[in-house]
Amino acid sequence: MRFTLNGAPAEVEAPPMKRLLDVLREECALTGSKEGCGEGECGACTVLVDGMPVVSCLVPFAQVRDAEVVTIEGLGGTHPLQKAFAELGGAQCGICTPGMIMAAVALGPDPGFEEIRRGLAGNLCRCTGYEAIYRAVQGASA
Amino acid sequence: MDLLEPRSLDDALGMLRQHAPLMPLAGCTDVFVALQFGTETARRFLNIWGLDELRGIDVRDGVLRMGALATYTELGRSPLVWEHLPMLVAASREVGGMQIQNRGTLGGNIANGSPAGDSLPVLAAADAVVVLRSLDGERRVPFTEFYTGYRATVIRPDELIVAVEVPPVEGAQWFRKVGTRAAQAISKVVMAGVRAPRPRIALGSVAATVVRLPQTENALAAGSTLEEAQRVLRQEIHPIDDVRSTAAYRLRVAANLLGQFWAETG
Ligand SMILES: Cc1cc2nc3c(=O)[nH]c(=O)nc-3n(C[C@H](O)[C@H](O)[C@H](O)COP(=O)(O)OP(=O)(O)OC[C@H]3O[C@@H](n4cnc5c(N)ncnc54)[C@H](O)[C@@H]3O)c2cc1C
Ligand code: FES
Ligand code: FES
Numbered sequence: 001m002r003f004t005l006n007g008a009p010a011e012v013e014a015p016p017m018k019r020l021l022d023v024l025r026e027e028c029a030l031t032g033s034k035e036g037c038g039e040g041e042c043g044a045c046t047v048l049v050d051g052m053p054v055v056s057c058l059v060p061f062a063q064v065r066d067a068e069v070v071t072i073e074g075l076g077g078t079h080p081l082q083k084a085f086a087e088l089g090g091a092q093c094g095i096c097t098p099g100m101i102m103a104a105v106a107l108g109p110d111p112g113f114e115e116i117r118r119g120l121a122g123n124l125c126r127c128t129g130y131e132a133i134y135r136a137v138q139g140a141s142a
Numbered sequence: 143m144d145l146l147e148p149r150s151l152d153d154a155l156g157m158l159r160q161h162a163p164l165m166p167l168a169g170c171t172d173v174f175v176a177l178q179f180g181t182e183t184a185r186r187f188l189n190i191w192g193l194d195e196l197r198g199i200d201v202r203d204g205v206l207r208m209g210a211l212a213t214y215t216e217l218g219r220s221p222l223v224w225e226h227l228p229m230l231v232a233a234s235r236e237v238g239g240m241q242i243q244n245r246g247t248l249g250g251n252i253a254n255g256s257p258a259g260d261s262l263p264v265l266a267a268a269d270a271v272v273v274l275r276s277l278d279g280e281r282r283v284p285f286t287e288f289y290t291g292y293r294a295t296v297i298r299p300d301e302l303i304v305a306v307e308v309p310p311v312e313g314a315q316w317f318r319k320v321g322t323r324a325a326q327a328i329s330k331v332v333m334a335g336v337r338a339p340r341p342r343i344a345l346g347s348v349a350a351t352v353v354r355l356p357q358t359e360n361a362l363a364a365g366s367t368l369e370e371a372q373r374v375l376r377q378e379i380h381p382i383d384d385v386r387s388t389a390a391y392r393l394r395v396a397a398n399l400l401g402q403f404w405a406e407t408g
Pocket of ligand 2: 034035036037038039040041042043044045046055056057058
């Protein structure tokens with residue numbers, strides 16, 4: 001099946017009902033997307049499909065045919081959000097971080113506090129108490 | 143697990159007829175959770191996510207028509223929904239987080255039929271009509287006749303929901319969900335109301351299906367005080383205790399919501 005993965009054309013053979021999360025981790029060796037809950041509640045597996053954040057644990061592989069998928073690896077490690085999370089304490093254990101950043105990417109430049117809070121409402125973090133995460137997202141556009 | 147991949151709506155309806163039973167897959171935000179839990183017994187599925195015939199939101203002769211695959215994100219951003227059915231905008235913006243709003247669909251919420259579904263009281267209060275289609279053609283079912291019991295609907299195995307139609311709604315619209323958390327939580331009580339000469343009120347999570355409250359509506363239409371109407375409401379609904387909350391709590395919340403609705407739309 002063909003789709004675009006982190007900007008490059010990809011062709012991957014996998015069962016159509018396999019979770020996108022598992023295809024990314026097992027077939028594509030992209031282990032940045034994490035499984036926190038497998039039920040859509042925690043957001044740790046968030047990736048962009050056609051520019052929109054979705055939880056990859058609830059997407060069957062067949063539904064990204066011809067779509068553009070971007071994972072945390074697609075940001076290349078140098079994205080302002082990645083730097084801001086590292087510098088401003090937005091990541092502690094780091095399990096939630098890739099999903100947080102992929103949700104934050106979709107907010108666009110210079111989001112307001114309320115926008116950030118709403119935009120990240122589908123992402124849980126057990127470590128930071130969220131304040132440092134909101135600061136990092138704001139810091140990334142500063 | 144098998145997945146059939148139709149290329150058009152007719153193709154999909156043909157597969158439903160020929161290969162039944164098949165479970166349609168829209169945004170999968172209910173189905174994949176159930177598969178993960180092990181509570182979903184279906185093993186053969188029909189991918190309808192790519193069917194453009196089920197997308198789109200438009201208004202014809204004053205009737206708002208929303209394709210079954212309209213996502214909460216699309217509903218929450220649609221100028222037509224803002225204009226004609228603002229209470230659905232309010233409901234859509236409170237479903238899950240962004241990730242769920244980007245995938246969860248109106249058709250999925252209706253077909254899944256959880257009595258806690260957030261769009262359902264809105265559709266009940268708006269006197270919406272569900273458009274079903276099979277190879278035999280289309281039929282239109284009033285939303286208030288759509289459910290036959292707990293998560294049971296009139297949909298036949300060879301039918302898909304193609305759209306939902308909402309006739310013009312006169313009067314101020316109101317929506318509120320009372321849950322444990324603003325996003326993500328499955329609601330405990332949700333109310334949608336329309337403040338018209340004959341008010342329309344619908345509640346979710348207080349019965350096996352979403353319910354309209356005709357007696358409460360009649361009382362308000364006849365000029366009862368709010369307190370009288372709240373008394374009628376407490377007689378009219380019979381919520382149960384479950385893991386999410388108690389019957390007494392739900393009764394109190396429902397009566398309070400009626401009060402808020404009345405105060406905020408008066
Ligand atoms: C983390 C999380 C939070 C959530 N929060 C909320 C919330 O706040 N409020 C709420 O109401 N729901 C919530 N949900 C539930 C879910 O997102 C909604 O019910 C959503 O609308 C389901 O749509 P879907 O397209 O994903 O359905 P799917 O999972 O694809 O399908 C659900 C059911 O509908 C059937 N179906 C789908 N489309 C059609 C069609 N066109 N014709 C016939 N049958 C069809 C399927 O066969 C299946 O039985 C939440 C879910 C998760 C995982
Ligand atoms: S693992 Fe996908 S949302 Fe938690
Ligand atoms: S940093 Fe540990 S869960 Fe967020």
